[in-house]
Amino acid sequence: xxxxxxxxxxxxxxxxxxxxxxxxxxxxxxxxxxxxxxxxxxxxxxxxxxxxxxxxxxxxxxxxxxxxxxxxxxxxxxxxxxxxxxxxxxxxxxxxxxxxxxxxxxxxxxxxxxxxxxxxxxxxxxxxxxxxxxxxxxxxxxxxxxxxxxxxxx
Amino acid sequence: xxxxxxxxxxxxxxxxxxxxxxxxxxxxxxxxxxxxxxxxxxxxxxxxxxxxxxxxxxxxxxxxxxxxxxxxxxxxxxxxxxxxxxxxxxxxxxxxxxxxxxxxxxxxxxxxxxxxxxxxxxxxxxxxxxxxxxxxxxxxxxxxxxxxxxxxxxxxxxxxxxxxxxxxxxxxxxxxxxxxxxxxxxxxxxxxxxxxxxxxxxxxxxxxxxxxxxxxxxxxxxxxxxxxxxxxxxxxxxxxxxxxxxxxxxxxxxxxxxxxxxxxxxxxxxxxxxxxxxxxxxxxxxxxxxxxxxxxxxxxxxxxxxxxxxxxxxxxxxxxxxxxxxxxxxxxxxxxxxxxxxxxxxxxxxxxxxxxxxxxxxxxxxxxxxxxxxxxxxxxxxxxxxxxxxxxxxxxxxxxxxxxxxxxxxxxxxxxxxxxxxxxxxxxxxxxxxxxxxxxxxxxxxx
Numbered sequence: 001x002x003x004x005x006x007x008x009x010x011x012x013x014x015x016x017x018x019x020x021x022x023x024x025x026x027x028x029x030x031x032x033x034x035x036x037x038x039x040x041x042x043x044x045x046x047x048x049x050x051x052x053x054x055x056x057x058x059x060x061x062x063x064x065x066x067x068x069x070x071x072x073x074x075x076x077x078x079x080x081x082x083x084x085x086x087x088x089x090x091x092x093x094x095x096x097x098x099x100x101x102x103x104x105x106x107x108x109x110x111x112x113x114x115x116x117x118x119x120x121x122x123x124x125x126x127x128x129x130x131x132x133x134x135x136x137x138x139x140x141x142x143x144x145x146x147x148x149x150x151x152x153x154x
Numbered sequence: 155x156x157x158x159x160x161x162x163x164x165x166x167x168x169x170x171x172x173x174x175x176x177x178x179x180x181x182x183x184x185x186x187x188x189x190x191x192x193x194x195x196x197x198x199x200x201x202x203x204x205x206x207x208x209x210x211x212x213x214x215x216x217x218x219x220x221x222x223x224x225x226x227x228x229x230x231x232x233x234x235x236x237x238x239x240x241x242x243x244x245x246x247x248x249x250x251x252x253x254x255x256x257x258x259x260x261x262x263x264x265x266x267x268x269x270x271x272x273x274x275x276x277x278x279x280x281x282x283x284x285x286x287x288x289x290x291x292x293x294x295x296x297x298x299x300x301x302x303x304x305x306x307x308x309x310x311x312x313x314x315x316x317x318x319x320x321x322x323x324x325x326x327x328x329x330x331x332x333x334x335x336x337x338x339x340x341x342x343x344x345x346x347x348x349x350x351x352x353x354x355x356x357x358x359x360x361x362x363x364x365x366x367x368x369x370x371x372x373x374x375x376x377x378x379x380x381x382x383x384x385x386x387x388x389x390x391x392x393x394x395x396x397x398x399x400x401x402x403x404x405x406x407x408x409x410x411x412x413x414x415x416x417x418x419x420x421x422x423x424x425x426x427x428x429x430x431x432x433x434x435x436x437x438x439x440x441x442x443x444x445x446x447x448x449x450x451x452x453x454x455x456x457x458x459x460x461x462x463x464x465x466x467x468x469x470x471x472x473x474x475x476x477x478x479x480x481x482x483x484x485x486x487x488x489x490x491x492x493x494x495x496x497x498x499x500x501x502x503x504x505x506x507x508x509x510x511x512x513x514x515x516x517x518x519x520x521x522x523x524x525x526x527x528x529x530x531x532x533x534x535x536x537x538x539x540x541x542x543x544x545x546x547x548x549x550x551x552x553x554x555x556x557x558x559x560x561x562x563x564x565x566x567x568x569x570x571x572x573x574x575x576x577x578x579x580x581x582x583x584x585x586x587x588x589x590x591x592x593x594x595x596x597x598x599x600x601x
Contacts, residue, residue, distance in 0.1 A: 047388075053455040054182065056409040057358050058386075085361045085386045101196040104282045104292050121510075130248040136197045137251035139388055141185065146456055146507065 033070045040094035040111050042134025046078075048115060050086040050142045052122070058086025059144060062119040066091055067127075069114070077113070095132040115140055122146055159220050159273050160325040161262045166461055167243050168231040172224065178231050178479065179245060179458045182405070184261040187212055188249040191257060193242040195291055197250030200298035206307040207278070208256055209318065210289050211241055213265040216273035230475050254388050258398035262322045265308055268315040276312060288312070321397075328404045336395040340372040348372075348395060350600065351407040352379045358410045359386060434492040438469040446492050449504040450476045456507060459483055528586040532563040540586055543598030544570045550601055553577065 046066065050059045059082060066078040080088045093113060100106040114127040122144035130140050165186050170176025181189075187208065195207045218224065218233045218240070225232070235243035265274040281290025289311040297307045308316055321330060336345055349365045356362040362382045365375050377393040384391040387402050395403070434443055444467040454460035460479055463472045474490040481488045484499050492500070528537055538561035548556035554573045557566045568584035575582045578593055586594070 049388075054409050055406060056455065083361070085359055087386065098198050101198055102295060125246065128246050133197050133250065137388075139249045139251060139254060140246075141249060142246055143458060145458075146510065 030075065032073065033068070033075060036068075036070050037094050039108075040096060042095035042097045042111075043092055044095040044111075044132040044134055045089075045137045046091040046093055046113070046115075046130065046132060046140065047137055048082070048088045048091075048117070048140045048142065050082050050117060050119075050144060052144050052146065054143070058082070058084065059119060059122065060084045060086060062086070062117050062122075062144070064088045065116045065118075066093070067114045067116070068112075093132045095134045095136075098134045101133060117142060117144070119144065120147075158271065158323070159216055159264070159319075160323050161216070162219055162232075163324065163326045164462055165215065165219065165233060166231040168224075168229065168234040169243075169245065170234065171236040172227075172229060172234050172239060177459060178461075180454070180461045181458065183215075184257055184401075184405070185249075186243065187215065187261060188254050188257045189247045190215075190241040190243055191253045192249045193244050193247055195253075197252045199295050201256075202302060202304045202307060203294040203298035204252065204256055205260065205304040206289065206294050206298075207291055208253070208260065209263065209265055209304065209308065210276035210278050212261065212263065213273040213276040214278075215241070216264050217275040220272050230478055249388075251388060255390065255398070258389060258402060259396075261401070262324065263318055263320045264322065265312065265316050266319050267313075268317055273319075274312060274316060278311075324401075326408070328401070328408070331397040331400045336372055336400075337393065338372055338374065338377050341370050343370060345372045345376070346370040348403065349376055349379075351403055352376070352383060354599075355383070355403070355406050355410055359383075359406075361386065432494060434469055434497075435490070436469050436471070436474050439467050443467055443469045443473070446477075446497065446500060447473055449500045450480060452504060453480075453500075453507060457483075528563060530563050530565065530568045530584060533561055535561065537561050537563045537567070540591065540594060541567060543594045544574070546598045546601050547574070547594065 048064050048066075050062045050064075051057060052059055062082040064078070064080050064082060065076055067074055067076045069075075077093065078088075078091045080091075082088050093111065095111040096106070096108055100108055110131045111133075112129050112131050115130055116124070116126045116128070118124050123146070125142060125144070128140065128142070130138055132138050162183050164180050165183050166178050166180045167186065168176055168178050190211050191204075191208050194211065195204065197204075199207075215233060224234075233243075234240045265276050266272070267274055277286055277288030278291060279286040279288065281292040289308075293311075294307050297310060302310065305318060308318070323330060332344055336348060346368070349368065352362060353365055356364060356379070363375065363378050365379050367373060367375065380395060380399065381391045381393045383389075383403065383406075384393075384399060387406065389399050389402060434446060444465055446469075447463055447465045447467070450460060450473070451463050451465055454462045454476070460483075461472070461476050463476045477492055477496065478488055478490050480486075480500060481490075481496060484503070486496055486499060489496075528540060538559060541557055541559040541561070541563075544554065544567065545557050545559055548554045548570060554577075555566065555570050557570050571586055571590060572582045572584045574590060574594060575584075578590070
């Protein structure tokens with residue numbers, strides 16, 4: 001449906017680029033946040049892409065955790081490690097419906113998640129907030145800083 | 155100020171208001187625009203709306219850079235992330251695929267007023283909570299839904315005399331997109347270069363399949379390599395090298411290649427220690443300046459706070475700014491002058507960075523310069539390494555004799571080195587110093 005909408009709107013000189021991926025599958029389900037999943041009927045995907053040295057090297061085997069805090073409780077939705085290209089891909093997550101992002105007056109908060117990445121040789125990055133949108137792939141490019149050379153106070 | 159606007163390779167963002175103490179981060183220009191656009195607008199807005207907003211963001215940013223708005227006021231950054239002054243920018247912020255694809259396609263386009271040279275200082279606001287005399291972000295949605303094109307939206311807000319400048323040159327002299335996509339069946343020098351670049355990138359990104367044929371024809375295995383590259387770097391995986399893929403390949407190739415060359419060119423630490431003067435400051439030149447630049451440039455690859463600088467041997471404004479930043483980051487007196495304490499800290503951090511990086515990253519950054527001249531009579535693994543590359547050159551260049559790779563620097567190796575020195579136009583002394591090392595490694599790798 002989203003693609004149809006885009007195709008109708010696009011002018012011949014503005015052929016819209018194809019999204020890299022279309023969300024497939026379902027987000028991990030738990031009864032505790034069933035209500036949340038129902039109220040966020042849209043689905044988007046998250047791709048975490050980790051590198052060092054301005055993208056010169058992907059970092060493999062980085063632990064990636066995607067969590068959400070709902071009703072004051074933290075739920076870990078995805079746990080994975082990056083592949084040889086530094087990527088964890090295709091994590092499907094609930095989002096607001098497209099209609100709500102086309103209407104300024106919508107009061108529903110964004111579907112926001114927290115990403116934490118860990119590799120013993122690099123500075124840990126915790127609770128990096130990402131917003132997921134319906135029928136959209138969100139890419140989180142992270143450039144990790146090596147643990148060596150940490151600023152020394154004093 | 156440059157005569158014709160160019161697209162900067164990197165941009166330094168101050169993470170706060172201009173006159174407040176805050177961290178600076180230096181990020182690639184396209185990555186900056188993707189981050190800004192993803193923070194400012196919704197990714198599923200109509201395409202004409204997205205494009206109009208992104209062009210406004212690009213133009214405003216380029217105007218800041220072109221007019222040297224902040225440097226001319228004494229600041230060491232190009233732009234801030236305080237929305238009272240500039241765009242929203244979120245460090246480690248997310249990017250949306252629809253936005254990413256558009257930015258990759260139009261990152262070197264901008265808005266300009268007819269007859270003017272500079273990129274338009276294209277103001278914008280959300281149009282709901284805040285209003286201004288520029289573009290209304292939410293207003294672009296309404297206009298796009300009414301059927302306005304990108305240019306019509308821009309003219310609605312900025313006047314009928316604005317135009318879109320396309321394919322502006324890149325400041326780092328990256329070859330411009332030739333205008334015709336490369337695809338299966340294409341041939342020519344651009345294809346041969348593309349294959350070499352993908353094979354070099356593959357050494358760091360091994361998921362990209364190797365391209366074995368060295369011909370100038372875009373064949374099936376080239377297409378597969380391109381598709382994998384596109385998947386990794388968030389491009390449409392169609393196996394066609396259009397403008398977005400062309401520039402992304404150049405971008406990643408430059409990142410991996412420059413770091414590799416930088417590492418190969420590492421100057422000898424004992425040599426620098428011997429000649430280091432008590433102070434280096436703006437206007438100085440020589441090998442010790444080169445060493446400081448080298449160390450800072452290397453560290454800049456790993457620490458986004460340090461602005462990238464070229465290794466020229468001349469202590470210019472860029473070097474001074476990098477020294478300022480380094481001193482600030484490491485709690486040293488911020489003087490812009492490299493005194494003994496600053497030099498020792500720079501050198502220490504460099505050594506730590508090289509020594510403590512994970513092993514696989516060290517091996518991937520090329521053959522590190524051994525830190526001393528290799529001369530006739532030397533033996534060992536370092537000699538064997540350079541012999542391997544010399545021999546590879548000798549097999550394709552009749553002016554350079556093929557040699558035995560035995561780890562012994564004898565007369566045969568010396569003659570080969572002299573032949574390479576003759577080609578380089580440097581003194582023919584038969585010794586392998588930093589200049590010869592990087593030349594031999596680079597040539598050998600390119601065969």
